[in-house]
Amino acid sequence: MWQRGRVNRVPVDVDLALVGGGGAASLVLAALDRHGVAGLRVAVVDPVRKRGQDRTWAFWGAPGGDLDPVLSASWSRVDVVTPAGRRVLPLAPLRYAMLRSAPVYDRAAAAERRLGAVRIGAPVGALHDDGQRVTVHDPDGRVLLRAGWVLDSRPRPPRRPGRTNWLQHFRGWWLAAERPTFDPGRAVLMDLRTPQPARGVSFGYVLPVNDRYALVEYTEFSPAVLTDAAYDVALRGYAGLLGLDLAALRVREVENGVIPMTDGPFVPRPSPRVVRLGTAGGATRPSTGFTFSAMLRQADQVARALAAGRPPVPAPAYPGRHRWLDAVALRALDRGHVGGVEFFARLFERNPPERVLRFLDGVTTPAEELAVMRSSPLVPMTGAVLGDAADRLRGRLRRDRVPQ
The missing domain is CATH 3.50.50.60 (FAD/NAD(P)-binding domain)
Structure with missing residues (x-):
């Protein structure tokens, strides 16, 4: 033993x-x-x-699943906030869960x-x-x-470096208040009013457990992580955008994370x-x-x-066409073909919430994906498609020249 x-x-x-x-x-x-x-x-x-x-996971799905008894919170509607205003997204028949x-x-x-x-x-x-x-x-x-x-x-790491190699990196504060401060009926999925990095996109979000306790987080999609001090400055700034008085709140926990965002093959x-x-x-x-x-x-x-007595081999996490769409989107953001705020704002403005969430989860049909593609800026994304195709061809030619 x-x-x-x-x-x-x-x-x-x-x-x-x-x-x-x-x-x-x-x-x-x-x-x-x-x-x-x-x-x-x-x-x-x-x-x-x-x-x-x-750590904390947030995800969407239909109510009634096996995880329901252990969820910290769930919401049937969420907010997406841009400098132009706030959109309230009804999620039924799905819900967002923490x-x-x-x-x-x-x-x-x-x-x-x-x-x-x-x-x-x-x-x-x-x-x-x-x-x-x-x-x-x-x-x-x-x-x-x-x-x-x-x-x-x-x-x-992936088998080889991707054509675009970014990170999702974040810091969150679990904030406790003495009096009602948060709206437990609605989460903020994406708040794009945060100062944007020179290369990448930043946003905040709020996941309230109840009216006195919530996770408030600052996130960036960009090539490199920040210093501890920079994350704290960003979080204080986001708390200010939310109108929170940090002097009246207590930080009970701190969460940090770094997740790869790359088109490199795993x-x-x-x-x-x-x-x-x-x-x-x-x-x-x-x-x-x-x-x-x-x-x-x-x-x-x-x-x-x-x-069932079969080998324990799951299906690919995402269809191949989704990995291609991701590669194009990453390239468009990284090369500055499209701004992050514009990209995500149009995604939520021009598609029903359920379609967006299904797309982000990798379970949409080709017809739904075509609708999502039509909602993105056409000319910049076409440039990203062509650039991605050229890079793939160059990479294939280089690999073909390597002696076996």
């Missing part, structure tokens, strides 16, 4: 190993439990057991116990896949376990029996940084496949 991170003399042998124990693995464990996957030998390998509130990490980790821990999973508290190095089983090593080369399949959610299946999940498996939408909904789909598909 594995004890306190010491290397076992006899490696564990399992059917399924989850390498990394964060959000993606936690969702898989809960899905395995929910779908009643029985008789499966499972191991979780991570030097840290995730607990508590270390989920904090603690209940996700708690559910995973309970599922782990019910599944009888083995937990190995050690970092992972190389994965050796012989096509029949995968041998999982620690960074010193010692064997930790052998598994029929490995689901690897450790962060990894490899979801690097070898026959290793499957990557989360950002490493392509779950992050390149043009927005949204990840949670795709992770949730991946987890459900893995569990359903195993319950």
